Amino acid sequence: xxxKEFDKALSAFTKDFANGGAVRHLADSGLTVKEIQRxxxxxxxxxxxxxxxxxxxxxxxxxxxxxxxxxxxxxxxxVRELDEFGRASFRRVSEPVTPPEEGYFECDFGLLMHRxxxxxxxLLSKLDGTDRDYISGLPWPRSKVWHVMNERMKRISLKLxxxx
Numbered sequence: 001x002x003x004k005e006f007d008k009a010l011s012a013f014t015k016d017f018a019n020g021g022a023v024r025h026l027a028d029s030g031l032t033v034k035e036i037q038r039x040x041x042x043x044x045x046x047x048x049x050x051x052x053x054x055x056x057x058x059x060x061x062x063x064x065x066x067x068x069x070x071x072x073x074x075x076x077x078x079v080r081e082l083d084e085f086g087r088a089s090f091r092r093v094s095e096p097v098t099p100p101e102e103g104y105f106e107c108d109f110g111l112l113m114h115r116x117x118x119x120x121x122x123l124l125s126k127l128d129g130t131d132r133d134y135i136s137g138l139p140w141p142r143s144k145v146w147h148v149m150n151e152r153m154k155r156i157s158l159k160l161x162x163x164x
Contacts, residue, residue, distance in 0.1 A: 018042035020052065027053045028060075030152065032130055033137025050139050057138075057147075061097035064146040068104045102149040105157050110140030123160065131156050 001009075019040050026036045033050045040049070057063040059076050074094040081089055113120045124132045134152060147153050 015044060015048060015052070019044055019049075023049060023052045024056045027056055032133040034133050035130075046137065047139070050137050053137075054139050061099075062148045062150075064104060065141070065143070067144075068099060068146050100148050100150075102154075104146035105149045105153045106144055107140065107147050108144050109135055109138075110142050111144065113140065114142050126159050126162070127156060128159075131159070 019042050022040060023036055026039060031039070033046055033053055036053065037044060037046050037049045044052075054063070058065060061075060075097050076092065076094045078090045079093050081091055083089065109120070112123065124135060127135065131152060135156070149157070
C-alpha cells in the first residue's frame with residue numbers, strides 16, 4: 001500500500017469515525033448536505049459530506065445505480081465480532097433491500113450538469129430552496145440513477161414536469 005493510499009484510507013476512516021453516524025442519521029431525517037454540514041461537531045467540507053451521504057444512499061437502496069429490477073439491491077453493513085482471545089474482526093453482511101412501494105424516480109442530473117450547465121441551472125431555479133440544495137449537494141454521476149420516490153422527490157418531479 002502506497003503512502004497516498006494509506007493517507008486516503010486514514011482520512012476516510014477519521015471522517016467516518018467523527019461524523020459518519022451523524023451524517024447518515026441526518027440524511028435519513030431528510031436534511032440537505034448544507035444543513036448536515038452546519039450541524040456537525042467535527043468540521044467537514046460540503047463535498048465530503050455529499051460523498052458520505054451519496055455512499056449511504058447507494059448502500060441503503062435510496063439511490064440505485066442500475067435500473068430498478070435489473071439487479072437485486074442489497075444493503076451492506078459490517079458486524080464486529082470477537083474471537084475467543086478477544087481480538088476484533090469485521091464481517092461484511094449484505095441483506096436484500098425490498099423495493100419501496102412508491103417506486104423510483106429516474107434522475108439524470110449528473111448528465112445534464114456536465115452536458116449543459118445553463119439548462120441544469122435553469123432547471124434547479126424552478127425548485128424551492130431546500131429541494132434545490134438537496135439536488136445540488138449530492139455528487140450526481142455522469143449517468144442515470146434512480147432515487148426512491150419519497151415526498152421530496154415527488155415535489156421535485158412535479159416541479160420539473162411543470163417546468164417542461
